Amino acid sequence: MPFIPNTDAERTGMLKTIGVESVEELFSDIPAHLRIKNLDMPDGVSEMEALAALDALAERNAQTTKMDWFLGAGAYNSYIPALVPALASRGEFLTAYTPYQPEVSQGTLQAIFEYQSMAAKLLGMPVVNASHYDGATALAEAVLMAWKAKEGRNRILLPADLHPEYAKVIATYLTSFDIELVRYDGDPKMVSLDERTAALVIAYPGFSGEAYPVEKAAARAHAAGALCIVLADPVMCAIFKSPGEQGADIVTAEGQSLGNPLNFGGPYLGMMGTTEALLRRMPGRIVGETKDKEGRRGFVLTLSTREQHIRREKAVSNICSNQGLSMLQTCIYLAALGKQGLRHVAKQSYDKAHYAAELIGRIPGFRVATKQFFREFLVQTPKPAADIARALAKKGIVPGLPVSRYFPDRPNGLLVCVTEMNSRQQIERLAAALKEASE
């Protein structure tokens, strides 16, 4: 096998050095009746055959690039510059472990530090960690973090307009704790808070795309002694006020659209930032700057006394790995796009989404239900959205997410997403096809 260099002659010599007759003898600690001779599975095949089998499977999937794509809902079709995968896939990044030996991991450590620096600016927070599994788990961990920080308060206010999968993940994470989740409708600044409220969660924007300002709601949360957690779209933060500058205590985000491919849902990038005051309660790896004994700048994993490998059952979370490569992709993406580029991406998405909403809003029977949005909005359709989507798929258009996928009682909702990848022509074709499908 190509991945095992030992030859039979070498194995014989090594066994002799060890002082045993056979490899089987090395397994003698395993009770004999539990040992198997082999697995009832096909034998291995060559790389050529295996790649062909994988390609055949991959070919059976729909691809964003082969259709007019308006489906987002938590996973976004964004442009990834060629340099991002080219650099992130270098073996020195790809096949390194967690940087526990900092002297030989400065590449990974400095990249994390740079990611933390750029992400902190983007989200408007003083500190950002080295990432979580995805946006949903980052938000769930933020809720737990806020609950523990506000001892004696066990109510979390969660927007009704939240990605349904995020709400499910939060429910799973809270299974064993006495925490009351209260869902609220509409503008977060109108929500009533009391001394039982540990945190107000704001989706910026919500699942429907609706983006309420955070500032007044955050101030009201603080006045009630609660924390304000914001789930943000990080691309939106390039042109909309950041959650941090509006007073958020914890910000989480799904960073997939910053340089990571769709990949059928993962690996993605859970982003989390917080304030200095809450820093030592934040889960996840964090990299800090320091000096070596000759005074040269270097980077290390730091504040580890929060983490499981030091604190075990008393750790702030059980998280160990981060989404290292996804984070690296985002780090390279942010460096390449930079100040101007990211604003271009965000503004083009915004303009194209608003142009699409304008065209769709003019079609008889269609109504744009989201008032203030970035790149995604909810459309009320005159016929079941799933039927419309099916009809448009035949024309090579994926018009968005029929929200009946999550909410069977809402057949006429279509969540439309427009990014920098969509051209004017695609948008106009979408509007024409929607009109035709409703007739």
Added chain:
Amino acid sequence: MNTMNMRDEPLVYELSRPGRIGCTLPRSDVPEYALPEGLARTELDLPELDELTVVRHFTRLSQKNFSIDTEFYPLGSCTMKYNPKANEAAAAHPGWKNLHPLVEPEHAQGALELLWRLQEALQKIGGFAAASLQPAAGAHGEFSGVLMIHAALKDRGEPSRKKMLIPDSAHGTNPASCTMAGFVTQTIPSGPDGNIDIAALRAALDDTVAGIMITNPNTLGLFETNIEEICRLVHEAGGYVYGDGANMNALTGVFKPGSSGIDVMHFNLHKTFSTPHGGGGPGAGMIAANEALAPYLPGPVAVNRNKSYRLEIPAKSIGQVKAFYGNFGVLVRAYIYLLMTGGNGLRRVAENAVLNANYLKALVEGVYPVPYKRHCMHEFVAKGTIVPGVHTLDIAKRLIDYGFHPPTIYFPLIVQEALMIEPTETESKETLDQYADAMLKIAKEAAEQPELLHDAPHNAPVARLDEVMAARCPILCYRG
């Protein structure tokens, strides 16, 4: 000795010059729309770099890493085996990369079939009834598994069982995962043979026990010889057995954990199934269970209905542990590795992983004491107590000068000055010989020129770093 980049590399912010850009978009072809009043952002402090500067910067950073592709990396319990390049080639197919998670199932049949086939293969390797690929990492799999135990106890009407037993050699994620699932942990000591102390286990088993978490082979690299008895005792006491599959690389095709009585277990696909560690992730922590706990698996999972593949939530599922279906890109890599390795290859993986570890142990144990006189599995733990005044940390840092990544150090906690060494099956005999030579030379240096060790590494981009200062006055982002 190594080819690392020794030059200081500025931060992206320090390389920034106003007006530069590293990627441009097509010109917009739609009208401009005004941003909502009062919500427009005025300042975005990101760096400004041209494309070549970005390329050189990250290329140079990469050259400041040790990696499997460049160095031997024998980190114990991390299974730093070679990651086949075919894994990357397979995962780069646009049919995966450009596949949206919310397309209708009929537009994702290839992806769903892959998920189903991978579930089937992994449950067969482990000897389990069902599997879920949702968990994004080993710790995430542990959290899912102990939540499944929590749910099953609740269904049995015994939610008061809150005590989870954890051997003292366990990874820190085990007790931390228990806390996140509302359990209280009790540590079970290891006996003189390095296995779980059965008498101590018996004493801990009462009617508050929810279960036990077992890593087998344990982090000493030793097989839990009494695994069947442990499972039987815990089951008789009304508890469940969780298997931590971190060390499964020793056992593929040799032993099925499910056959020994383990109820639910995670596998680290980024260890045993050769997906790259990526400098810290993403991993994948697939979880499998026997018939009794299978209904509680996190979902959705892939199902096969007459070759039509769908996603379903198991009957009594603990729910979703992340959005969508797991770290799918990682799963593609694990799947092609399984195809290339096959049933016969998986047996050879375990055989050679164990052979390499025992061979390396034989080469160094005369100098570095190995506390348990048994055959090891895929890794072994030695002690850095070779010369007074020299510590394991010094030995580890000196190995860097010889061009080797240090082993895992100071873990497991129950071995003083631990050096935990896992060579994996993908390393050649000559690499193991060279590494052993370096270990033995370092032992000599420790006696004759200990300052060589104390001041190590001499040959890395930075010398030893002040970790205390980093934690005391945290600088966590660029302050320009």
